[in-house]
Amino acid sequence: MGANRHMSxxxxxxxxxxxxxxxxxxxxxxxxxxxxNLLSTRRASLMQEPVLVLNATYEPINVTAVRRAxxxxxxxxxxxxxxxxxxxxxxxxxxxxxxxxxxxxYRHIPQxxxxxxxxxxxxxxxxxxxxxxxVFPSSELTLDHVVPRSRGGRSTWExxxxxxxxxxxxxxxxxPEEAGLKLARRPRPFTLHTSRQLMRxxxxxxxxxxxxxxx
Ligand SMILES: [Zn+2]
Numbered sequence: 637m638g639a640n641r642h643m644s645x646x647x648x649x650x651x652x653x654x655x656x657x658x659x660x661x662x663x664x665x666x667x668x669x670x671x672x673n674l675l676s677t678r679r680a681s682l683m684q685e686p687v688l689v690l691n692a693t694y695e696p697i698n699v700t701a702v703r704r705a706x707x708x709x710x711x712x713x714x715x716x717x718x719x720x721x722x723x724x725x726x727x728x729x730x731x732x733x734x735x736x737x738x739x740x741x742y743r744h745i746p747q748x749x750x751x752x753x754x755x756x757x758x759x760x761x762x763x764x765x766x767x768x769x770x771v772f773p774s775s776e777l778t779l780d781h782v783v784p785r786s787r788g789g790r791s792t793w794e795x796x797x798x799x800x801x802x803x804x805x806x807x808x809x810x811x812p813e814e815a816g817l818k819l820a821r822r823p824r825p826f827t828l829h830t831s832r833q834l835m836r837x838x839x840x841x842x843x844x845x846x847x848x849x850x851x
Contacts, residue, residue, distance in 0.1 A: 682722055686838050687734055688845045690717065692742040696848050698831070699838055705737045714739050718844035735844040752793060754779055759834070760826045761798035767817045768803050776800060782819065784809045793825040 687705035689698040700708075706724075708714040718736035725731070757779055764771050766780070780799035783789030786809055797819065799807070807815040824830070832849070839845035 682720075682724060682733060685720070685733070686842075688718075688736045688835065688839055688842075688848060689714070690736060690738040690848060691745070692739050694738065694848065696832060696835055697739075697743070697745055699835055702733050705734050706731065708737060708739075709734065712740070735842060736848060752791070752796075756826050757793075757796050758798050760793075760830055761823075762834075762837075764798060764820065765800040765803055766797035766820045766823070767799060767807070767812070769820045770800065772800050778804050780804050780807065782823065783811060787811070794823050797823050 683701065683703040685702045686699050687702055688696055689700050689705070691697045702720075702724075705714065705716075709716060714737040716732070716734040716736070717738045718734065720733040720735045722733045723730045724733055755774075758774055758777060762771070763774060763777060765777065777798050777800060779796050780803070781789040781791070782795050782797060785791075789795050803817065807817055812819055835845075836849050839849055
């Protein structure tokens with residue numbers, strides 16, 4: 637169990653299963669209370685370990701937590717493809733803990749399944765100010781309209797970037813060129829491709845994920 641795996645964007649701007657979630661299989665809905673009780677465990681941190689979720693076609697589509705993954709398995713929605721070396725115990729049984737699960741029915745994933753939101757922009761930009769290229773906690777970042785709203789710049793994936801307050805102040809109501817700032821990279825919509833890059837970031841320490849993510 638990696639003690640340094642967290643379940644939200646932490647102060648160093650790393651991304652985690654919870655942050656990956658939203659409208660993707662494996663992360664929606666509350667867990668059923670029956671399953672939840674069955675899986676009650678003292679090893680709460682193990683239950684929060686990230687689990688890679690594959691589509692029925694073995695395509696990686698999401699990251700969820702052990703607890704949620706085991707509920708999906710109990711419901712017959714998913715099966716384990718790779719296991720952890722750990723177990724959790726309910727009253728009567730020991731359950732092996734999955735590291736990778738696969739949905740049994742194919743789930744169509746829309747090309748762009750992420751809502752335009754502050755959280756998702758920060759996630760896409762990996763909590764990195766797109767002008768000074770430094771990583772900040774979410775609370776120290778704002779969203780910058782690359783082309784300012786006063787110039788007709790719109791609130792779109794392509795015109796919004798994560799920006800620290802310092803850069804935001806020095807840019808003011810100007811375009812990056814006018815302010816002598818350069819974008820780290822061209823902002824793009826958050827797609828499954830982006831999600832997969834984040835899955836790799838989360839999963840690079842787990843060898844059992846590699847064959848699904850690095851190809
Ligand atoms: Zn900055």
